[in-house]
Amino acid sequence: MSEDQENNEEQPVNRLADVKQLGLWASLASLSYVFWIVGGMEMIERLAYYGVRSVASIYATRPTSEGGLGVTMAKFGTLMMIWNMMQTFVPIFFGGLADRYGYKQTIFLATILKLIGYLLMAxxxxYWGFFAGAMFLAKGTAIFKPGIQGSLIGCTNRNNSAVAWGTFYQIVNLGAWIGPLIALSMRQTSWSLVFYINAAVICINLGLLFTYKEPGIDERLARNAKIKSGEMKRSSLFKEAMKDLRKPYLSFYLLIFCVFWFMFPMLWDVLPKYIDDWVDTSVIVKSLFGPDGTSNKVIHFFMGMNESGLKIEPEGIVNLNSFMIMLTCFIVAGLSSRFRATTTLFYGTLLVVVALACFGLYPHAWVIVGCMVVFSIGEMLTGPKYGEFIGNIAPPDKKAMWMGFTQAPVLIGWTLEGKIGPSLYHHYSSKDQLSRQMISDKFDPSFDVSEKGIPIGEAFDKLVEISGKSPMEMQQALYDANNIGMVWYIFAMIALFSAMMIYVYGVWFKKYQEKHAEALNK
Known part of the structure; x- marks a missing residue:
């Protein structure tokens, strides 16, 4: 057992007390090789995962004539709801199993499941092939996370946790940044290539597992030996989980973040489609390279541009989020280490509120870019802190279990958002759906605007044809006739409510630290 863990057991109150963090460079120097291996495995996993997730809404809603699945955002939302539910339900209970039976074994199993998922999609x-692949991918991701996060906590301590989690988040986002760019390049050739490439990428983790040494493995094996010999009795994981979840400082925190996770994933689940429908990204290209764009293939790849070099695809815009995090998260983490975790979470969530609201104000390319910058700073303040906070207050022998608990808010919030977000978008903002309504209301009430009359993804082209006007004129007409930003205003209000609850929790938790820290012994 490490010296850190012995101190934690002698003085359990330290799990709740604020601890002075090492400086940025001292923290980085204190990180072991296991930290970097774990970060590398998570980076590879995220590269493959976001290589699919970033293009999922586009792949699903593109017409079958263009190689897509040809479904509505509403139907895609059902798929996302089940995907999110599966991906976040399993870790809640699997974390304790990872603690008991080993992180290395669970990471191996997860990698095999994810490989099967990508191959099924290819x-x-x-739609049902993609659905089946998504279920394997969800299970694999769910099993992967507790082992990785338990390893991360096991090779860090409370004195370097802020920088460690921020640096880990930064490494991970290198994969989240490059994955969508590779997917974009591949999908311009063939959608199946997207899935085959990601299947090949995830196999890299099988090689990295050979260099991985599980933190705390000696203690785990010794504990298992005592249980096997009868010297120690193993308690029920379910009873242990229920006992821990009754602790108010844990249960309140998880409840608040159910609301946070209801609005946070909108950036990945809905924004790509919003950009695809409404944002003229050629404005950015003309500003940077002139009216003829650029023919430089390197620039095409890293900016996520189409083959002609005249516009940036939705993945390229959304990818600015991962690019910023990849470059600057460790700096933000170093700065945030000077403040209490709940204070950092509060201000980070407020920035997310501003970004979501501004997404809906006007779909101008540069406005969207500005919103991406604000959102990304907010994410750098909230994303690492969310897990770091739980990791710091978790009992030493239950790190993966408690990190599994962090998936409960994701389960509830992201599952609801996975269905409600795309459905609200379909109602308020879908260009395809609004085009059908305009054809029926203003041009030809007798025209069959159902999916049989107009295939999914082709309604706007039909509207342009019937109206005899240019695509830009009809897009502006649709924008003027509808409140396409409403979906973003709704989720901005949810984000604001989340920020207020985090603030109240921070005030309450500070008092709890001072008056009820002895509850850790119960």
Missing amino acids: LIPT
């Missing part, structure tokens, strides 16, 4: 290019 080999069965239908």
Whole structure:
């Protein structure tokens, strides 16, 4: 057992007390090789995962004539709801199993499941093939996280945790940044290539596992030996989990973040489609390279541009988020280490509120870019802190279990957002759906605007044809006739409510630290 863990057991109050952090460079120097291996495995996993997730809404809603699945955002929302539910339900209970049976074994199992998922998506290019692949991918991701996060906590301590989590988040986002760019490049050739490439990428983690040494493995094996010999009795994981979840400082925190996770994933689940429908990204290209764009293939790749070099694809815009985090998260983490965790979470969430609200104000390319910058800073303040806070207050022998608990808010919030977000977008903002309504209301009430009359993804082209006007004129007409920003205003209000609850929790938790820290012994 490490000296850190012995101190934690002798003085359990320290799990709740604020601890002075090392400086930025001292923290970085204190990180072991296991930290970097774990970060590398998570980076590879995120590269492959976001190589699919970033293009999922576009792949699903593109017409079958263009190689897509040809479904509505509402139907895609059902898929996302089940995907999110599966991905976040399993870790809540699997974390304790990872603690008991080993992180290395669970990471191996997760990698195999994810490989099967990517191959199913490639080999069965239908909605149900994609659905089946998504379920394997969800299970693999769910099993992967507790082992990785338990390893991360095991090779860090409370004195370097802020910088460690921020640096880990930064490494991970290198994969989250490059994955969508590779997917964009591949999908311009063939959608199946997107999935085959990601299947190959995830296999890299099988090689990295050979260099990985599980933190705390000696203690785990010794504990298992005592249990096997009868010297120690193993308690029920379910009973232990229920006992821990009754602790108010844990349960209140998880409840608040159910609301946070209801609005936070909108950036990845809905924004790509919003940009695809409404944002003219050629404005950015003309500003940077002139009216003829650029023919430089390197610039095409790293900016996420189309083959002609005249516009930036939705993945390229959304990818600014991962790019910023990849470059600057360790700096933000170093700065945030000077403040209490709940204070950092509060101000980070307020920045997310501003970004979501501004997404809906006007779909101008540069406005969207500015919103991405604000959102990304907010994410750098909230994303690492969310897990770091739980990791710091968790009992030493239950790190993965408690990190599994962090998936409960994701389960509830992201599952609801996965269905409600795309459905609200379909109602308020879908260009395809609004085009059908305009055809029926203003041009030809007798025209069959159902999916049989106009395939999914082709309604706007039909509107342009019937109206005899240019695409830009009709897009402006649709924008003027509808409140396409409403979906973003709704989720901005949810984000504001989340920020207020985090603030109240921070005030309450500070008092709890001072008056009820002895509860850790119960």
